[in-house]
Amino acid sequence: NGRCTTMKTDKPVSAVCPLCGKPYSDVPALSRTDNQTPICPDCGIRQALESIGVSTEEREKILSVMHRKFPM
Structure with missing residues (x-):
């Protein structure tokens, strides 16, 4: 499903990016x-x-277009 999950559940794992400070639950870079x-x-x-x-x-601009076409 493209999201980080814990071993025991399928709930997304939230993390906070150390660069921008925003929370995310997708697979990290x-x-x-x-x-x-x-x-x-x-x-x-x-x-x-x-x-x-x-x-x-x-x-x-590129990120803006990506978010419109592929909501993250």
């Missing part, structure tokens, strides 16, 4: 900064786009 910190999917997308030189404004 791995921070590109240290390759070990779990971050929210949106911050993972932001880091990936930043790594290929996409501007901050364009990154936010």
